[in-house]
Amino acid sequence: MTAELIDGKAFAAALRGRIATAVAALRAEHGITPGLAVVLVGEDPASSVYVRSKGKATVEVGMEGFQHRLSAEAPQEELLALIARLNDDPAVNGILVQLPLPRHMDEAAVINAIAPEKDVDGFTVLNAGRLATGQKAMVPCTPLGCLMLLRDRLGSLAGKDALVIGRSNIVGKPMAQLLLADSATVTVAHSRTRDLPDLCRRADIVVAAVGRARFVQGDWIKPGATVIDVGINRTGDGLVGDVDFDAVREVAGAITPVPGGVGPMTIACLLANTLTATARANGLPEPEGLTP
């Protein structure tokens, strides 16, 4: 049996369509246009590509995009001053500082300078704590996108055995929190985990976010399991995920491809978070289906 493909690209396009409709209504009924500021420090070519596609997606749903570029050598104070201005700017509802930052900067200090209500990445300590304690939060875009795909495929996640491979603050940990909030039984595996293949064979849901090309093997997968591949690895033969796609798709029930899986959902969820932040900032009801 071959796994069903989970079409993240199509799901993301539909989500962006609903966002565009809500943005148009916000403008017509309240004269409000959501604004998203993206800050890029340095000239990393991959980062420039992401920032450009985020800018394009922002305009396509009718939001206003603001781009700020600082040189790789800019002092941290300059970045903090820019963030302070964006925090105070009423036209800016969401702020994203593209990661990674140059080595001379303190990533945590920079991220936590973002006003929590404008933290559309959900990376600040306050939003991470809110998510972990079941309070209304800004939820990191990639895990939120994965959750939407999982619920669409499986319905209720209650009682499912979920394995998250990777423990980063931006994917693994918030993904585990979201699955736990949906009453899955969650295991988080990492580089020091013993018997990962055996652990994986028990999982109904596998979320791979390790950053190692084709790491998850076909014989690690329980037949019929749902596999979400968060990996974006540039190799000699193009963009590949953290899952050995050709082998795993022979065993799994459903799997996300790379590209065309989680990546497009990340960008759509960034727009979803910007819309949610705008509604909250203006005391308006939040559009449904954009938050967990």
Ligand SMILES: Nc1nc(=O)c2c([nH]1)NC[C@@H]1CN(c3ccc(C(=O)N[C@@H](CCC(=O)O)C(=O)O)cc3)C=[N+]21
């Ligand atoms: N503060 C911050 N927030 C981020 O969300 C953030 C970041 N920094 N730094 C970099 C990573 C990476 N990231 C991706 C978003 C979309 C695709 C995406 O759409 N990928 C396409 C393919 C793109 C291609 O062909 O290169 C796909 O998977 O189909 C990939 C990667 C967001 N990031």
